[in-house]
Amino acid sequence: MSLNRWIELTERNPEHSSWYVERFRSMVAAGDDLGGEARFVDAMVARGSRVLDAGCGPGRVGSHLARVGHAVVGVDIDPVLIAAAEHDHPGPTWLVADLAELDLGAMGIEAGFDVVVCAGNVMTFLDPDTRQRVLDHLAAHLCAGGRIVTGFGSGRDYSFAEFFEDVEQVGLVAEVLLSAWDLRPFTTESDFLVAVLSRSASTT
Secondary structure, three states, X not given: OOOOHHHHHHHHOOOHHHHHHHHHHHHHHOOOOOOHHHHHHHHHOOOOOEEEEEOOOOOHHHHHHHHOOOEXXXXXXXXXXXXXXXXXXXXXXXXXXXXXXXXXXXXXXXXXXXXXXXXXXXXXXXXXXXXXXXXXXXXXXXXXXXXXXXXXXXXXXXXXXXXXXXXXXXXXXXXXXXXXXXXXXXXXXXOEEEEEXXXXXXXX
């Protein structure tokens, strides 16, 4: 039985996904700045890079990256969120997929992404038993020299220490650790983590 926390939320409250979509639509309409993660990722890669938005939700990050010239594929487990992404942000490829079983090749999408972004606390919504598997699947979709960037907050039943252990177990290396998308340094007191990961030499 899956312990994916997002699925649990939507099963308890079938309107949760629609509420989530409308929440971000309202923030956009109010002029809120929702592009911090996308600006961070854009600075990491050359224009026209291939980006996998893993756990893309309604397309907030991936759509920004597509607008500035990247080729974006977004995947999410929630079909309501993917439908919203398709409606609000045509252009990128939006797919319903479980990150724990991710195989884009089987869906007709080549691997070889320059960067995988996994923002919005996605890692904390995963079934704990699948966290390492998800990291491994994301790494498998990278090109040579590609990187994963993920961000999530503390207090969500996934400690930073557990994350670092999972990263090591799947043969990834943390190249950069920050406490915010605006490049503030990570410390032992940080309540948020942004990590840039790459494959270690032994796994490439």
